[in-house]
Amino acid sequence: MNSDKDKQAQAERLAHLRRKKGLTAEQLAQAMTKAGAKVSRGAISNWERGTNGIVSSKLPTLARILGCSEGYLLRGDLNVDINNNSAKTVRNRATLKNNKKGYMTTNATHTSDQDATLEVATDTHTSSNETVVTQNEHSEAIVHPDKQPLLDRTTMDGKPMTLLKKSDKLKSVCYDIRGPLLKTANKMEAEGQRILKLNIGNPAPFGLHAPHEILRDVAMNLPNAIGYSDSQGIFAARKAVLHYYQSKGLRSAVDVSDVYLGNGVSELIVMTMQALLNDGDEVLIPMPDYPLWTAATNLAGGTAVHYRCNEEDNWQPDIEDIKSKITSKTKGIVVINPNNPTGALYSDDILKQIIEVAIQHDLIIMADEIYDRVLYDDMVHTPMSTLTNDVLVLSYNGLSKSHRIAGFRAGWMMLSGRKQHATDFIEGLDMLASMRLCSNVPGQYAIQTAMGGYQSMKELTSEKGRLFKQRELAISRLNAIPGISCTMPQGAFYCFPKMDPAVYPVKDDMEFMMELLLEENVLMVQGTGFNWDAPDHFRVVFLPNMDDLEDAMDRLDRFFAKKRQQYGTN
Numbered sequence: 001m002n003s004d005k006d007k008q009a010q011a012e013r014l015a016h017l018r019r020k021k022g023l024t025a026e027q028l029a030q031a032m033t034k035a036g037a038k039v040s041r042g043a044i045s046n047w048e049r050g051t052n053g054i055v056s057s058k059l060p061t062l063a064r065i066l067g068c069s070e071g072y073l074l075r076g077d078l079n080v081d082i083n084n085n086s087a088k089t090v091r092n093r094a095t096l097k098n099n100k101k102g103y104m105t106t107n108a109t110h111t112s113d114q115d116a117t118l119e120v121a122t123d124t125h126t127s128s129n130e131t132v133v134t135q136n137e138h139s140e141a142i143v144h145p146d147k148q149p150l151l152d153r154t155t156m157d158g159k160p161m162t163l164l165k166k167s168d169k170l171k172s173v174c175y176d177i178r179g180p181l182l183k184t185a186n187k188m189e190a191e192g193q194r195i196l197k198l199n200i201g202n203p204a205p206f207g208l209h210a211p212h213e214i215l216r217d218v219a220m221n222l223p224n225a226i227g228y229s230d231s232q233g234i235f236a237a238r239k240a241v242l243h244y245y246q247s248k249g250l251r252s253a254v255d256v257s258d259v260y261l262g263n264g265v266s267e268l269i270v271m272t273m274q275a276l277l278n279d280g281d282e283v284l285i286p287m288p289d290y291p292l293w294t295a296a297t298n299l300a301g302g303t304a305v306h307y308r309c310n311e312e313d314n315w316q317p318d319i320e321d322i323k324s325k326i327t328s329k330t331k332g333i334v335v336i337n338p339n340n341p342t343g344a345l346y347s348d349d350i351l352k353q354i355i356e357v358a359i360q361h362d363l364i365i366m367a368d369e370i371y372d373r374v375l376y377d378d379m380v381h382t383p384m385s386t387l388t389n390d391v392l393v394l395s396y397n398g399l400s401k402s403h404r405i406a407g408f409r410a411g412w413m414m415l416s417g418r419k420q421h422a423t424d425f426i427e428g429l430d431m432l433a434s435m436r437l438c439s440n441v442p443g444q445y446a447i448q449t450a451m452g453g454y455q456s457m458k459e460l461t462s463e464k465g466r467l468f469k470q471r472e473l474a475i476s477r478l479n480a481i482p483g484i485s486c487t488m489p490q491g492a493f494y495c496f497p498k499m500d501p502a503v504y505p506v507k508d509d510m511e512f513m514m515e516l517l518l519e520e521n522v523l524m525v526q527g528t529g530f531n532w533d534a535p536d537h538f539r540v541v542f543l544p545n546m547d548d549l550e551d552a553m554d555r556l557d558r559f560f561a562k563k564r565q566q567y568g569t570n
């Protein structure tokens with residue numbers, strides 16, 4: 001009989017064995033990929049949480065690396081794996097995929113819970129359909145080898161039903177910012193509970209309104225925005241983007257044809273990875289990262305290789321770590337500056353060192369600079385495109401944050417620097433831009449107005465500004481909690497505090513954040529959701545107003561005090 005308890009036990013065995021081996025989830029993913037069983041860190045995290053069952057084709061390699069039998073991983077067997085064959089038979093016959101909130105047994109009727117997923121695979125299923133193995137599926141197979149255990153014959157109209165699976169491409173994709181925690185929070189809200197949301201960088205719902213001038217210009221241009229536009233975007237907006245970088249000292253000759261408007265930076269990130277990567281190509285991505293970069297890389301068949309940013313060095317990228325991770329398959333390096341989730345602003349010296357590495361190894365640079373205008377303490381941001389003419393630099397930016405119009409989906413990407421060798425790749429970008437026809441046209445009309453003139457973000461981040469005050473409050477309150485330390489963000493509206501493992505020996509940071517949500521109604525995202533390799537950080541979004549932020553910090557205080565007591569580390 002399958003149960004959540006069994007599923008959890010499988011997940012715990014995996015996490016325990018990995019830790020015992022002294023491997024991070026990232027290192028385990030790398031070892032498996034090297035051994036020919038390609039898997040992402042996100043997929044391992046999902047297995048360790050029991051969100052997904054361990055994929056059967058990866059099981060032998062996983063067991064080998066962890067030095068245990070497949071049976072132990074699946075069922076906790078202490079003997080050799082006695083049932084590989086019957087397990088295979090059953091796998092071909094039917095699979096049950098456990099999910100977060102629901103699962104079904106052999107005799108279970110199909111529930112209406114969308115989260116409960118029954119996968120039926122018949123003998124005619126192709127082998128490309130990887131199966132998800134749960135320990136109880138195996139147990140059933142051992143006890144009743146001839147039983148066809150998992151067919152759901154109980155549809156409303158009496159017809160047999162085969163549920164539709166998500167594609168295999170998504171197996172190594174993980175995007176926890178809108179993951180299980182948010183789903184739980186939404187349920188709690190639907191039940192009438194009030195949730196303090198410190199989880200998403202979406203300024204408008206926190207009362208950080210868009211500049212009136214932008215709304216007016218978009219509204220005025222609505223009659224012109226009814227049809228498709230050029231696939232790269234309207235001319236005036238692209239020209240304004242160009243002028244923006246030229247005014248900041250853009251080095252190379254760039255033309256409007258080098259600017260692509262997109263449905264936010266998000267679409268352009270996915271588009272870039274699709275145009276750039278063949279299966280197995282590698283991309284260097286910061287750790288912690290904004291997880292869309294990792295997800296888009298994996299979705300495109302590539303491998304996200306994370307380079308470390310050093311907390312002790314105010315979260316600056318570790319250049320030696322970057323160098324050590326370059327292989328013949330590395331195609332490019334992602335730089336997120338100012339950074340989400342750490343709030344770090346990188347020094348020109350570090351940026352130049354990254355450029356040097358890119359020149360030496362013929363890498364392209366993908367510079368995500370969406371927070372370039374959200375700066376504190378009179379800090380100045382240097383666009384990477386202004387520092388080099390010798391590397392292909394793709395600069396990403398948009399109006400979701402600086403002009404608080406995330407819903408308009410107004411973003412852009414500009415190509416600069418060395419382009420002669422990249423005509424084929426650029427052709428790929430053009431193809432993909434054409435295939436989606438164009439980005440949201442009303443949103444494109446916000447760009448020209450936003451690029452120049454008065455920048456209201458400056459007011460919000462200046463000493464008297466709301467964001468400045470919220471940053472001060474969040475950081476000082478967090479640092480006052482015993483065992484919590486947090487660097488001061490210089491840009492964006494996030495911070496990434498550390499939980500001292502000696503005070504908070506957290507094993508699963510998602511679970512820890514879930515407890516916080518359930519006990520204190522505060523929603524935040526765990527550090528591993530940003531591909532951080534240890535369960536000892538979390539991200540705070542300090543967009544809520546002072547009252548809500550103060551309230552959230554009181555709750556955090558209380559929660560962490562309770563945890564210290566539980567851990568006996570007071």
Ligand SMILES: Cc1ncc(COP(=O)(O)O)c(C=O)c1O
Pocket residue numbers: 201263264265266267290336339340368370397398399400406410411
């Ligand atoms: C670093 C970073 N890049 C890109 C994005 C996506 O922005 P957009 O709204 O333009 O798609 C975000 C959103 O939070 C972000 O933090």
